[in-house]
Amino acid sequence: MSAFSAIGEEREIDREEYTPAIEPQPTWCPGCGDFGVLKSLKQALPEVGRSPDETLLVTGIGCSGKLNSYLDSYGFHTIHGRSLPVARAAKLANPDLEVIAAGGDGDGYGIGGNHFMHTARENHDMTYIVFNNEIFGLTKGQTSPTSPKGHKSKTQPHGSAKTPIRPLSLSLTSGASFVARTAAVNPNQARDILAQAMEHDGFAHIDFLTQCPTWNKDARQYVPYTDINESDDYDFDPTDRAEAQRLMRETEDKLYEGEVLTGVYYREDDRPSYGQEKRDIGEMPDEALAERYFDDDYEWERSYDMFIDKHK
Template sequence: MSAFNAIGEEREIDRDEYTPGIEPQPTWCPGCGDFGVLKALKQALPEVGRSPEETLVCTGIGCSGKLNSYLDSYGFHTIHGRSLPVARAANLANPGLEVIAAGGDGDGYGIGGNHFIHTARENHDMTYIVFNNEIFGLTKGQTSPTSPKGHKSKTQPHGSAKSPIRPLSLSLTAGSSYVARTAAVNPNQAKEILIEAMEHDGFAHVDFLTQCPTWNKDAKQYVPYIDIQDSDDYSHDIHDRGEAADMAQQAEEALYEGEVLTGRFYVDDDRPSYTQEKQEIGEMPEEPLAERYFDDDYEWETERSYDLLDRHA
């Protein structure tokens, strides 16, 4: 089987391409849904046609944040909630990179929630995978922004009084041009969705349901799932924002009643990415900024930066 790389060259798919030579032993607990994300990503990446040298995975803090330790690509383990700003900078400096940001529900919908909203609004060209286990896993089971109302934990021993974040609806409202939900228990669908998300030009948000059997026993609710694209009960138009909003709301209501609706919720192929918009108005060069570092003859506009330094001297 073959795929095409960034400059259209045909290349053979090597399914082990993203598996490190000396494979580190993941420290995730047995049965953790994070294994499902790693597996789906390792299968999806070669099919997108990118090599590990063309791929950057920026992660947040949490069990989910360890993802890039187990992948043979470039990686940046950022601070809590900050995978997106780092991923944005990398994408702006080198739009040729396949940029993936990944982190937990606490990381992305809590402490990094502001970055999520604005990265979606600006439609930065990247894939954002949120490992949604409805709990703070790494720090041993505190209530997270997606924990259901009434959920008991060490931090909310009488049950959470808060309604959970609705990540699909929030994503759509903020401006994501691709919104999907998949689950670790459904690796084939997960792989297909990750391929689509990576091939999409713009901000592709994948809410990835991952069970945490250690700290969130309610994880069993993720089985069985329904694929809304395969089911006769659902037939919304994924290109229609209004229909997508209704479907997202329905899925979010259903989740807390134990029915897991997964699949594509919204796809907008026409909206230009932030980089395309900037290039259109002449504020961003066609040549990647990153390449200037390798060009000894490039004349940097140093005056402005020296001015700035003088002012702070």
């Protein structure tokens, strides 16, 4: 019997279950795109049948990190840039959990960029939401890795000399098996994409455009947007890596020209997740490791019986 009865429980889940009574109202600025992430997540979770007690939401630091405070589930609000390594280990220790990681563009593409690359490469079965507002919000408006070239801020008074990072291309190249972009202004698409991401068996990365009305007033509100999966202008197959690559590049360029493209860019459904790869080579148990510590009948191995002989 599982020690975690919340997992896999068959029941109807109401989206209001995800609203914590202790902190029902977020402190984000009026008009902030982060509201859109919260709302679509509250819609997508019941849709995929995951309850608050079987969901672990792991966040980084920044306005985005506050998501944990406003979504009632198991939560781990970590440190700046480190949501991914915490999240993926939790998933390895208990693969039956629904693990979602979230953070901002500075958190994920800047300070945590190394983890992003490697988590994508390893294809951990989890969803990663990057709140991309092209700015550092909580520290009051500094230039971020996705800020456009020439972006002026108190830390880049003469305008940024740096070309912005290409989050979608980077994700694909690193090895993510599901890559999408959505925007807070498009809640229906966001909900759909989040649900697909959670159901995807592998690393699903969503670059979520979240407008910042306070510190990034110059930036567009990400409207109008085009859904590349729906638009007749784009005849495109998201399982084709080369096409995805080309379209991602176009999308990244166009964002800075004022045109917002969104949708699922790439998905590779037949690639085994990292957990599966590890199980296949005998480096991970079939049953969740976390269960073992609650199993009173488990016969714990002793080093004395297993490994001592070679020292004789």
